[in-house]
Amino acid sequence: MNAHTAGDWRAALTQDGSWTLLHPAHGEGCHSDAGAWTQARERYAAVIADLPEATKARGCVRLLDIGTGLGLNLAAALEACEARGLKLDATSLELDPTVLVAAFALFRREPTCSDGHRRILDALEARWEAQGPPPHAPATAALESRGHRLNWILGDARRTLLELSEDRRFDVVFLDPFSPRVDPPLWDADFLAEVARRMDPGARLSTYTVALRVRVALARAGLSVGQGPPVGRKAAGTLASRGGELPPLDERAGQRLARALA
Numbered sequence: 729m730n731a732h733t734a735g736d737w738r739a740a741l742t743q744d745g746s747w748t749l750l751h752p753a754h755g756e757g758c759h760s761d762a763g764a765w766t767q768a769r770e771r772y773a774a775v776i777a778d779l780p781e782a783t784k785a786r787g788c789v790r791l792l793d794i795g796t797g798l799g800l801n802l803a804a805a806l807e808a809c810e811a812r813g814l815k816l817d818a819t820s821l822e823l824d825p826t827v828l829v830a831a832f833a834l835f836r837r838e839p840t841c842s843d844g845h846r847r848i849l850d851a852l853e854a855r856w857e858a859q860g861p862p863p864h865a866p867a868t869a870a871l872e873s874r875g876h877r878l879n880w881i882l883g884d885a886r887r888t889l890l891e892l893s894e895d896r897r898f899d900v901v902f903l904d905p906f907s908p909r910v911d912p913p914l915w916d917a918d919f920l921a922e923v924a925r926r927m928d929p930g931a932r933l934s935t936y937t938v939a940l941r942v943r944v945a946l947a948r949a950g951l952s953v954g955q956g957p958p959v960g961r962k963a964a965g966t967l968a969s970r971g972g973e974l975p976p977l978d979e980r981a982g983q984r985l986a987r988a989l990a
Contacts, residue, residue, distance in 0.1 A: 737830035739838070742766075743960070746841040749798060749830050754910045758797040758827070760936070762960020765800060765841040771959050772902045772934050773804035776812070780930035780972065783899050788815045792898040792926065794885055794914065795905045796822035798831040799852065803845035805900070806876060810844075816876045819892065821885040828852060847873060852880060886919050889926070897928045903935035908942065917945040924949035924970070933968040938981070942966065944988045953977065953985065 736752035744763030750756065760767045776789055783789070789809050793802055802818055809816040822828070832853050840846045851873055872878075881888045885905075901923055905914040913919065915937070924946065927933065934956055935942070943953050946968040954974025956965025967974045977985060 737827060739830070739834045746800075747798075747834055747838050748800075749827060749834065751906065751910075754906070756906050756910055758795075759800065760960050764798070765804070765845075767936070767959050768800040768804035769808075770957055771936055771965055772801045772904065773808040774957065775900055775932040775934050775967070776805065776808040776814075778932065778972075779899055783928075783930060784812065784814065787813075788817050789900060790898045790928075791816060791818040792889075792901045792923070793818055793820040794901065794903050794923070796820040796880060797827055797904070798834075799828070799848040800841070800845060801902050801904060802878065803842055803848045805902070806848065807842060807844040809876070816878075818877065819879045819881065819896070819898075821881050821883075821888050823882070823884055825882055828856070832856075848878070851878065855880075885914060886916075889919075889922055892926075896926065897931075898926050899928060899931050901927060901931065901933035903933055908937060908939050915939070915942050915945070917941075917948065920945040921949040924951050924968075927951070927970045929970055930972045931970050932972060932974075934965065935968075936965045938964060938966055940984055940988060943981075943985050947985065947989055955981070 738750040740748050740750055740757060742748055742759060742761050742764045744766045746763060746765035748757050748759040748764040779789065791805055802820060805818065806816050832849065835849055840849065905911045908915040943966055947953050951968040951970055952974055954967045955977050956967045958964055976982065
């Protein structure tokens with residue numbers, strides 16, 4: 729991973745040729761160094777293909793995106809939906825707006841990985857410029873494009889998720905904050921239980937972590953837990969679903985989860 733400075737955030741070129749950003753305080757990257765765009769497509773957006781037929785028949789995928797970051801996961805979801813003739817209705821939660829400031833600056837210098845990513849960034853930046861930067865930017869920015877909808881909400885996700893309408897439900901969840909080591913609040917069991925409560929039958933959650941305590945929290949929240957796809961050197965992530973079938977955990981991981989839940 730090759731890096732150079734982008735404000736307080738450091739821009740880094742990942743192995744598939746796409747860019748990510750490294751956090752100014754703890755240094756973790758927003759994406760895998762194996763490939764930021766690869767991770768967005770294969771770890772996150774790929775779950776859209778496995779949604780129940782009833783969800784696809786509705787013609788719209790309701791996404792909860794936890795950690796807007798550079799907007800890559802949103803872009804991958806947008807392209808996955810368009811490839812299947814579906815509309816995307818996304819709610820994206822982000823605590824730190826400076827990551828998007830850095831992303832806007834980065835992608836004025838460097839090529840974006842896809843047309844979808846450019847559309848996401850252009851829409852967010854246009855809204856940003858119309859409303860003004862933080863602290864003057866509104867807590868919520870809603871924008872529409874080609875029938876898609878993105879509701880971008882700034883603030884602590886533990887609070888902003890609770891502030892959503894009580895009837896707001898999701899078909900897909902991308903759980904992509906920084907690691908449990910540096911960002912423990914967004915892996916807390918109470919927060920994950922609220923996320924699970926917002927998932928409709930057949931909904932799927934994807935995350936990169938394989939931490940046992942996260943899997944236990946998801947299972948105790950009433951979700952089935954399975955093996956996520958490999959991305960780069962990371963053998964697997966975690967999938968969770970409300971009633972849907974998932975690839976099983978490997979034998980050792982399954983036994984550990986069963987013991988922890990006993």
